[in-house]
Amino acid sequence: MNAIEVDNLSKSYGKVDALKGVSFEVRKGELFGLIGPDGAGKTTLFRLLTTLLNPDSGSAKVEGCDIVKDYLSIRSRIGYMPGRFSLYSDLSVEENLNFFAAIFGVKIEESYDLVAPIYKHIEPFKNRKAGKLSGGMKQKLALSCALIHRPSVLFLDEPTTGVDAVSRSEFWDMLAGLKLKGITILVSTPYMDEANRCDRIALCNEGSILSIDTPEKIVQSFDSKLYGVKAKNMFALLESSRKFRGVVNCYPFGEWHHIVIDKDFDIEALKKENCLIEGFEIKSVDASIEDVFIKLMKK
């Protein structure tokens, strides 16, 4: 059974094609990630699926309800955390939570088991105005408010953007907890390293989906050999490696540069050429989601 079904969905803003015929399904209870940079169409997709916008063409269903015809029934079943903080800055933490509970006509107690693991981090500050919270606390409050009516599907638009690495992994731990409660989660992120926390992912760029699968299978789909090289002068190494025979692409990748090769590449020849370069090292590396993304973008 699918919680979300998207069929050839398109949306333009004037001359800009934000979404160019996108199709995918999210199964019930799945944690599904939309991975891609700004301008990939992630936010537009969220606005369509949460019934805030109508598509130009194509169709989509959330929990079996059509996003155009059945928008009211969708709204009561989903939780949505937009990319921009959209709670009331001049209400306190507790007042915001009460407000959203009242809007959906529910009592906080009814969903407290769901909200508590997240809300307990900010409960000590429940009398503080939401506008005075730090970024990480705002994010937790927004997630608490999005859960207050026990939605069956949760839409999270870039919840970890601008958040440091440690707080980001804590946020993903919270999502793993919500998944265990049976909630379907569609989450977007520009951070490729977060892809591994999802059941399945769609790599998106410029309004299209480049690939959809489990993170493991996406990584396996990288079909060329990949090496990592490093030296004392990394910038010079980048330029020299690019000129080397059989090197299809060479790009910085943290401590190492990654080299994508074709059949003309001869590792011994590269080692020989670089044997006098200070600190030169080469090793075979496994592709990551980011390597796949770069390769798909080049196509």
Next chain:
Amino acid sequence: MNDIVISVKNLTKRFGNFTAVDNISFDVKRGEIFGFLGANGAGKTTAMRMLCGLSYPTSGSGSVAGFDVMHEGEMIKRHIGYMSQRFSLYNDLTVWENMRLFAGIYGMTKKDTEAKATELLTQLNFLSERDTLVGSLPLGWKQKLSFVIATIHSPEVVFLDEPTGGVDPITRRQFWELIYKAAESGTTIFVTTHYMDEAEYCSRVSIMVDGEVGALDTPTRLKQEYGVESMDEVFRILARKAKRGE
């Protein structure tokens, strides 16, 4: 010319009884790529604002590009480059008009502007787009353009505040190549980022914890010191030491 471009000693900033930046000291050398990391709330933004002449320290001393951080904020602003995480060029001006505008703000002559803007656009391979409206450029190009415009007045040091947030992986790397090139030609780079692979590209990295400099060294030595394989792990170890909430 002095080879220390940023030098701060015991720099402190208090807001009421909250010490946002607590006694930090470090030097940044000419041509260094200095990574400035820290968890949310560790005091990075406050420290960076003081270094850019946007706020004065409560106590301490130091200089940026030859000017006193305690008294010469206005002079600092004129002599540094700054690129914010939010895109800050004018969408309804062309590439060339944006360059003229920012060069004019920094008091460059028409002749110097012409020469420098042409040089920068040639380097970027972007001269053919000089009359294109910035608003119609792809995001990656806007980002690269923001960077070269932040250096149009040839500042000794350029501050980059999360320059690659939300940028695609190819553009992110092209952006870092621009940084490498600028550093090689002697521009000092002071950069913040949440991408830990980018920390590896820096000459040295400082990691702030609870308003203090928790660690400062080359990525290689930091990894050795903490006995880990990546800057991501170094960051995690330090960020978990933090006691104060965000």
